[in-house]
Amino acid sequence: xxxxxxxxxxxxxxxxxxxxxxxxxxxxxxxxxxxxxxxxxxxxxxxxxxxxxxxxxxxxxxxxxxxxxxxxxxxxxxxxxxxxxxxxxxxxxxxxxxxxxxxxxxxxxxxxxxxxxxxxxxxxxxxxxxxxxxxxxxxxxxxxxxxxxxxxxxxxxxxxxxxxxxxxxxxxxxxxxxxxxxxxxxxxxxxxxxxxxxxxxxxxxxxxxxxxxxxxxxxxxxxxxxxxxxxxxxxxxxxxxxxxxxxxxxxxxxxxxxxxxxxxxxxxxxxxxxxxxxxxxxxxxxxxxxxxxxxxxxxxxxxxxxxxxxxxxxxxxxxxxxxxxxxxxxxxxxxxxxxxxxxxxxxxxxxxxxxxxxxxxxxxxxxxxxxxxxxxxxxxx
Amino acid sequence: xxxxxxxxxxxxxxxxxxxxxxxxxxxxxxxxxxxxxxxxxxxxxxxxxxxxxxxxxxxxxxxxxxxxxxxxxxxxxxxxxxxxxxxxxxxxxxxxxxxxxxxxxxxxxxxxxxxxxxxxxxxxxxxxxxxxxxxxxxxxxxxxxxxxxxxxxxxxxxxx
Numbered sequence: 159x160x161x162x163x164x165x166x167x168x169x170x171x172x173x174x175x176x177x178x179x180x181x182x183x184x185x186x187x188x189x190x191x192x193x194x195x196x197x198x199x200x201x202x203x204x205x206x207x208x209x210x211x212x213x214x215x216x217x218x219x220x221x222x223x224x225x226x227x228x229x230x231x232x233x234x235x236x237x238x239x240x241x242x243x244x245x246x247x248x249x250x251x252x253x254x255x256x257x258x259x260x261x262x263x264x265x266x267x268x269x270x271x272x273x274x275x276x277x278x279x280x281x282x283x284x285x286x287x288x289x290x291x292x293x294x295x296x297x298x299x300x301x302x303x304x305x306x307x308x309x310x311x312x313x314x315x316x317x318x319x320x321x322x323x324x325x326x327x328x329x330x331x332x333x334x335x336x337x338x339x340x341x342x343x344x345x346x347x348x349x350x351x352x353x354x355x356x357x358x359x360x361x362x363x364x365x366x367x368x369x370x371x372x373x374x375x376x377x378x379x380x381x382x383x384x385x386x387x388x389x390x391x392x393x394x395x396x397x398x399x400x401x402x403x404x405x406x407x408x409x410x411x412x413x414x415x416x417x418x419x420x421x422x423x424x425x426x427x428x429x430x431x432x433x434x435x436x437x438x439x440x441x442x443x444x445x446x447x448x449x450x451x452x453x454x455x456x457x458x459x460x461x462x463x464x465x466x467x468x469x470x471x472x473x474x475x476x477x478x479x480x481x482x483x484x485x486x487x488x489x490x491x492x493x494x495x496x497x498x499x500x501x502x503x504x505x506x507x508x509x510x511x512x513x514x515x516x517x518x519x520x521x522x523x524x525x526x527x528x529x530x531x532x533x534x535x536x537x538x539x
Numbered sequence: 540x541x542x543x544x545x546x547x548x549x550x551x552x553x554x555x556x557x558x559x560x561x562x563x564x565x566x567x568x569x570x571x572x573x574x575x576x577x578x579x580x581x582x583x584x585x586x587x588x589x590x591x592x593x594x595x596x597x598x599x600x601x602x603x604x605x606x607x608x609x610x611x612x613x614x615x616x617x618x619x620x621x622x623x624x625x626x627x628x629x630x631x632x633x634x635x636x637x638x639x640x641x642x643x644x645x646x647x648x649x650x651x652x653x654x655x656x657x658x659x660x661x662x663x664x665x666x667x668x669x670x671x672x673x674x675x676x677x678x679x680x681x682x683x684x685x686x687x688x689x690x691x692x693x694x695x696x697x698x699x
Binding site: 168169170171172174175178213214215241242243244245246247248262263264265266 | 554555558559610611612622623626627629630633634636637638640641643644645649652654
């Protein structure tokens with residue numbers, strides 16, 4: 159559910175506004191109408207933070223604050239005053255009791271969220287409860303770069319994905335953009351004038367709504383100083399120009415933890431099928447390797463103990479394929495999975511040239527493979 | 540003495556309504572703020588200390604409903620209940636007077652605020668007792684009026 163936020167205010171209006179302000183976040187809002195009720199809620203529900211009014215009937219905020227601070231059980235709960243009481247003397251008096259922040263009514267809801275977000279970890283509801291997203295789910299990529307050619311290059315390069323690309327030339331426009339829309343990932347140029355790319359990063363990280371969005375730095379390969387600065391500041395990664403679009407996709411995929419396994423794995427006739435794509439290369443091999451153990455374990459947990467390694471889309475074998483094949487074989491033996499391989503005669507012949515794979519017997523079709531898996535004991539081909 | 544208080548009150552009303560309600564209130568001559576017998580609602584907050592007084596915010600019930608719907612962002616068909624309207628008007632008075640009172644405190648005139656109270660009626664009028672200064676500020680939004688009336692009594696010793 160997330161952190162518990164207690165709002166103590168005699169005005170139901172204020173409590174409603176506070177609840178509304180935090181609605182987009184995974185948290186629980188607790189309410190109390192005065193200090194006595196507030197202390198009861200604190201003892202019962204142990205909130206993670208308290209928003210406290212000053213002037214209230216029965217027990218005012220100052221007395222409640224004193225009682226909270228006098229109790230070892232509650233003294234460490236952060237308290238943020240949210241009150242119309244703004245006189246200097248009272249503010250100083252209250253601040254001396256150890257409040258973490260002081261907000262004066264009237265207030266903007268965003269300000270309350272920002273200040274609370276500096277004290278406790280607020281996560282957007284969709285972030286906290288989101289199901290695992292797939293590579294082919296719609297995503298929103300925001301590019302902030304003053305060079306239109308970069309906008310076009312990224313747009314064109316991501317055209318084979320269902321991702322939407324918004325491109326802006328200035329950091330200020332990106333800030334405005336994020337007040338209305340939430341991109342899933344941001345690519346920001348480090349060469350924007352007056353360090354605006356770095357400032358944008360800091361602003362995004364300081365704001366509760368945007369602090370979890372992965373931000374990649376776009377930089378020319380030779381600009382080592384700015385790259386080092388970006389790494390020190392905590393950018394999620396570097397994308398060097400000229401941009402390698404396959405690398406960009408991989409980085410976005412990893413940053414957002416997108417599920418790519420559906421591109422290689424499927425279950426057919428109670429067999430886990432690992433089918434290599436025609437564009438098999440070290441990047442896809444790495445992607446498959448990352449997914450292999452989880453998918454194999456998931457299959458075993460579901461009662462499936464057969465795996466078919468389909469390399470039939472490939473026309474030749476190389477070291478990357480051999481390494482992956484050995485990894486599959488090793489994992490299948492470890493998990494006691496019966497497995498077999500299918501592939502072309504050419505690939506089969508090339509495999510025989512390697513010491514480690516000279517004994518591989520690649521079958522020619524699915525039907526042969528399924529028959530083999532149905533009839534032979536575990537241990538492979 | 541009254542003029543700076545008027546300035547403070549006017550600034551407080553503007554800030555509270557623009558920040559919390561999202562409605563711009565324009566100054567309007569208080570004497571010209573006529574309610575034409577419409578039912579009215581008044582929220583009041585008292586304060587006591589070296590300066591003693593009461594501040595009233597009053598307007599018509601329909602405008603109070605509109606203010607409430609704006610502040611609570613109620614979806615269109617959902618009506619504001621009487622309780623919601625009372626609470627919103629009370630809280631707005633609390634913020635206006637809190638802003639005003641804090642400035643007084645900073646000027647060395649410490650005061651303590653009371654909690655808000657609400658009065659509803661059709662013929663609302665405030666009659667101050669003697670030695671009480673009355674400050675009446677008018678505001679309008681479209682054809683709606685809102686009046687802020689401050690009754691103040693200065694208990695500070697007279698300057699030599």
